[in-house]
Amino acid sequence: MILLFIFTFNIVGSFNGSLDGIPVAYKDLFCTSSLSTTCGSFMLKNFKSPFNATVINFLEEAGAIMIGKTNMDEFGMGAANVYSVHGPVYNPQSILFDENHFEKNDGDQRVAGGSSGGSAAAVASGMCFAALGSDTGGSVRLPASYCGIVGFKPSYGQCSRWGLIAYANSLDTVGILTRTVSDAQMIYDVISKFDMNDSTSITPDVRSINSSIPSFFKLNSNTDDLRGLRVGVPKEYFVSELGESIVNLWKKGISYLKSHGATIVSVSCPSTRYALSAYYILALSEASSNLARFDGVRYGHRSEESNKNDGMLYANTRGGFGKEVKKRIILGTYALTAGSYGNYFLQAQKIRRMVKSDFDRVFKRPNPLRFTKKDSGCNENKVDVLITPVTISTAPKIEDCLTTNVNNFINTYVNDVFVVPASLAGIPAISIPFGISSIDGFPIGLQLIAQYGDDDTLLGVAKVLEKGANQK
Ligand SMILES: *[C@@H]1O[C@H](CO)[C@@H](O)[C@H](O)[C@H]1NC(C)=O
Ligand SMILES: *[C@@H]1O[C@H](CO)[C@@H](O)[C@H](O)[C@H]1NC(C)=O
Ligand SMILES: *[C@@H]1O[C@H](CO)[C@@H](O)[C@H](O)[C@H]1NC(C)=O
Numbered sequence: 001m002i003l004l005f006i007f008t009f010n011i012v013g014s015f016n017g018s019l020d021g022i023p024v025a026y027k028d029l030f031c032t033s034s035l036s037t038t039c040g041s042f043m044l045k046n047f048k049s050p051f052n053a054t055v056i057n058f059l060e061e062a063g064a065i066m067i068g069k070t071n072m073d074e075f076g077m078g079a080a081n082v083y084s085v086h087g088p089v090y091n092p093q094s095i096l097f098d099e100n101h102f103e104k105n106d107g108d109q110r111v112a113g114g115s116s117g118g119s120a121a122a123v124a125s126g127m128c129f130a131a132l133g134s135d136t137g138g139s140v141r142l143p144a145s146y147c148g149i150v151g152f153k154p155s156y157g158q159c160s161r162w163g164l165i166a167y168a169n170s171l172d173t174v175g176i177l178t179r180t181v182s183d184a185q186m187i188y189d190v191i192s193k194f195d196m197n198d199s200t201s202i203t204p205d206v207r208s209i210n211s212s213i214p215s216f217f218k219l220n221s222n223t224d225d226l227r228g229l230r231v232g233v234p235k236e237y238f239v240s241e242l243g244e245s246i247v248n249l250w251k252k253g254i255s256y257l258k259s260h261g262a263t264i265v266s267v268s269c270p271s272t273r274y275a276l277s278a279y280y281i282l283a284l285s286e287a288s289s290n291l292a293r294f295d296g297v298r299y300g301h302r303s304e305e306s307n308k309n310d311g312m313l314y315a316n317t318r319g320g321f322g323k324e325v326k327k328r329i330i331l332g333t334y335a336l337t338a339g340s341y342g343n344y345f346l347q348a349q350k351i352r353r354m355v356k357s358d359f360d361r362v363f364k365r366p367n368p369l370r371f372t373k374k375d376s377g378c379n380e381n382k383v384d385v386l387i388t389p390v391t392i393s394t395a396p397k398i399e400d401c402l403t404t405n406v407n408n409f410i411n412t413y414v415n416d417v418f419v420v421p422a423s424l425a426g427i428p429a430i431s432i433p434f435g436i437s438s439i440d441g442f443p444i445g446l447q448l449i450a451q452y453g454d455d456d457t458l459l460g461v462a463k464v465l466e467k468g469a470n471q472k
Contacts, residue, residue, distance in 0.1 A: 019190060020063030025122045025131040028069040029076065030056055031163040035066075039165050040074040040084035040115075043300045043320040053163025054198065055132060055174050055191045062190045067128050070118030074322045075291065076134060076167040079142055079415045080401040081117025083324040088402070089117035091147055091395050092125035093442060110395035110442060113143030116175060120147040123177045130187045133175040136167045137279050138390075138419025140175030141431035145445030146395035148433045150466070152176045152184045152459070155452050156426030157202040159188075160195035168286035169200070171279075171423050181432065181462045188455070202453075210368035210453035216384045217460030224464050227261035231461075232362055232383035236272040237418060241392045245437040246444055250389050253434055253446045256468030257387065257461070265383055267362045271354040272421055278351035279420040280413065281335050281344050288332030291325070294318075356425045362386070363451035385461050386449040388418055390431045394442035418447060428455045430462050434469045 026032065029039045031049030038044045052060070060066075073083045082088040094110035095103060112121045116133025120143035123131050133140040135153040144151025152175060159174035166172055174191065178184040195201045202210075216229055233254060238247075258264050294300030296317035303316030321329070335344040360367050364382040392415065422429035431445040448465065450458035 017062035017190075018186065019059060022064045022130070023067045023128040024059060024064045024187075025068050025070050025119060025128045026053075026056060026066060027072050027116050027119045027131070027133045029072060029134060029165040030069075030132060031165070032056060032066070032069065035069055037069070037165065038085070039076075040072045040086060041320070041322065041325070042085045043294050045085070045301060047299075049163070051163065054160035054195045056163065058191045058193060059132075059187070064190075068122075070116070070122050070131060070133075072118055072133075073115035073139075074325050075165070075287070076115040076136055076139055077287070077325050077328050078114040079138065079413070080111040080396065080398075081114035081143065082111060082398060082401045083114075083322055085322065088398050089114075089121050090398070091442075092121050093148060094395070109398050111146065111398050111401055113146035113395060115139040115143075116151075116177065117143045119177050120144055120149060120151070123147075123179060124149050130176060130178045130183055132187075133177055134164055134167075135173050135175035135423065136171045137283055137423045138416045140177060141390050141419050141429060141445070141447060142415065144177055144431040145390035145433070146443065148436075148443030148445075150178050150181055150184050150433065150462075151431040151445075152178075152181075152188065153422070153429050154188060154192060154455050155202070155428045157198075157200050158428075158455065159191045160193070160198040160201050162195055162197035166286075166290045168283040169290070170286060171283055171426075173423075173426075181430070181459060181466050184430070185459050188459070192455070206368055206453075209371050213365055213368060213371070213453075214378060215365060215454050215457050217457040222463070223460075224260055224467070226257060226461070226464060229257075229262040229385070229461065230364065230383040231257050231262045231264050232267035232386045233264060234267050234269045234272065234362075234386055234388060236269055237388045239392065239417065241414070242389060243393050243437065243439070245394075245439055246389050246392070248438075249435045249444050250387070250446060253387055253465060253468060256471065257465060260464055267383060267386070269355075269358040269362065269421065271351060271358050274351045275355050275421045275424055276413070276417050278348040278355070279416070279424055280331075281348035282352060282424075284328045284332030285335045285345055286332070288329045288336065291321070291329055294320070352424045355421050359421075359425045359427060359449075359451070363454075365451040365454055367451060368453045384450065384454075384457055387465075388447045388449065390418055390445040390447045391415055392417065394437045394440055394444060422447075422449050425452070427452045428458045430458055432462055432466050432469070434465070
């Protein structure tokens, strides 16, 4: 162990900071100048960025060492990580070995979850200390729950998106995957800085308004005493599709927080039921416009056929996208056409606003983005955090996610139902491993959600909750 450390310090050359010699991995949509960045797509098979993403520079300055880039759903589009040009990601919890240590394929392999499935699998199997993913509508929290690790999505704009290939700009956030909440905090402390290169990075002004609002936990506080903390249980999250094991663990999580002094309150977020549909319309509309740049001129692969038939040049070039991505581009383009803009895109924007006000209504802390002088600070009858499930089931089988059955397509979208509301509102959320299913033995996570800018309270409560996972 000691030898190993000396070795890694030699690679870096000197002691740098809090992450010296720590091995990390990056989802393959973070630009790196040393390795290619494929986004899981044939479109980018020859792409190498001239620069690193800002968050990677921050981690390298602190001494972290990249062990590799991780697989993902093509352009982040998927909840199971089965749509990648490199093939699906297997959930490490479902990989069996025979007596010769060869992998045994029993047809029962589970997905790692998407779209940051490679990052989750790398952390869950112990290949690295932490991995960066991106969370547009649950892409970090979902795989974390399926693989039995921690997945943290900070407030929108907290960590720079410069150098992260966009799926839906108004929703994309950098996410952190680790085995424990304190590990996630170590990475978060290094990357949550203002960056001029990202126009959506939270400005120093908003950061200072935010800091003037009291919050339950201060940075890096380590206490198990939750007296005075109010935890909300949103009743709309009790959906009929929810597995029994998940409901039981959710209840166990609630009682655990209560046993540490927290007050539990039932709250209502009535717009939750529309969030999923609104999310897909908004995310796909933004994606259709983002992915338009892959036309083979500056970005994207250029078809070999291009010289033979000019008329087919564009069509052949766009053929480099996978089936799921094409489907999403078509849906997004449709939502933005003159005839459906008013019926779909605008309605979805209204729902997004309703989802945000639902959250602002339940949280104690006012939202620093909508803070006005007449706000009288915190409302003590409201809550600090919400506790909910992450998924409706444990990790599905790879086979079931690859079939072309229409119902399965819809089912994979439904998996996002608990994770998209926090994405639409841009507020911080974290998935914490909380046990295994009594039916199939696969991991189950619980989600905590906090007000915008209150990432420290979220992490503080998460540190307490994760200890409850091993309690009978
Ligand atoms: C980041 O950029 C520097 C300078 O171009 C390069 O040496 C380093 O390898 C890059 N990091 C990664 C992870 O590619
Ligand atoms: C911002 O972008 C410029 C190039 O446009 C680059 O030189 C600089 O390093 C970037 N800043 C960070 C913090 O990555
Ligand atoms: C927002 O304010 C809270 C409480 O003062 C603080 O703990 C947190 O770190 C702040 N977040 C940012 C981004 O400044």
